[in-house]
Amino acid sequence: NAGVTQTPKFRILKIGQSMTLQCTQDMNHNYMYWYRQDPGMGLKLIYYSVGAGITDKGEVPNGYNVSRSTTEDFPLRLELAAPSQTSVYFCASSYGEGYEQYFGPGTRLTVT
Amino acid sequence: AQSVTQPDIHITVSEGASLELRCNYSYGATPYLFWYVQSPGQGLQLLLKYFSGDTLVQGIKGFEAEFKRSQSSFNLRKPSVHWSDAAEYFCAVVHNNNDMRFGAGTRLTVKP
Known part of the structure; x- marks a missing residue:
């Protein structure tokens, strides 16, 4: 099993550009999550999904959108990139509520 | 506000010495508790977790953690x-x- 995979690993965007961060898991987990990690701030939950077709906001959802059309995929969309979105983004998945979350390797995004 | 606090930003220990990393939470009910480790440039890996029962939990790599309800730690x-x-x-x-x-x-x- 590959676990949780994320693409791309690195990306530089100009202000106002848009992009999609891809996340795929092959563990048949129902729950998937997107976090951002800023230096000295720990991880903050952006969005999560408890199954295909179901998504919900986390702690810091503004400026992002998600969709969950399949169990495996949970893409994160940035529509109008802003410097405040410069961060490392992690996707994670879990079997269910309260279970261990498995993390992808992260995407480092810089917005200039 | 509900929060998770790790009071120590940076700790240095000598190889072979003992280690204790502090964690306090401020939620009313006993939550599920986790410790993750992140190596440079990597995603997060679960070390151990506490849901209920024995308050001393063993994890991977020789780590353990103790839940103390009275101290929310x-x-x-x-x-x-x-x-x-x-x-x-x-x-x-x-x-x-x-x-x-x-x-x-x-x-x-x-x-x-």
Whole structure:
């Protein structure tokens, strides 16, 4: 099993550009999550999904959108990139509520 | 406000010495509690978790943690640190369905 995979690993965007961060898991987990990690701030939950077709906001959802059309995929969309979105983004998945979350390797995004 | 606090931003210990990393939470009910480790440029890996029952939990790589309800703490310990333990450590809680909150992290440096 590959676990949780994320693409791309690195990306530089100009202000106002848009992009999609891809996340795929092959563990048949129902729950998937997107976090951002800023230096000295720990991880903050952006969005999560408890199954295909179901998504919900986390702690810091503004400026992002998600969709969950399949169990495996949970893409994160940035529509109008802003410097405040410069961060490392992690996707994670879990079997269910309260279970261990498995993390992808992260995407480092810089917005200039 | 509900929060997870890791009071120590950076800790340095000598190889072979014991280690304790502190974690306090401020949620009313006993949440699910986790410790994750992050090596540079990597995603997070679960060390151990507490849901209920025995308050001393054993994890991977020789780590253990003790839940103390009276102190709202879940401190991570290891009796003898190895150079490969140098990493960033995150305490996390799940307090409301799928909302996992992370502490800001403690960076561990191991001196030879």
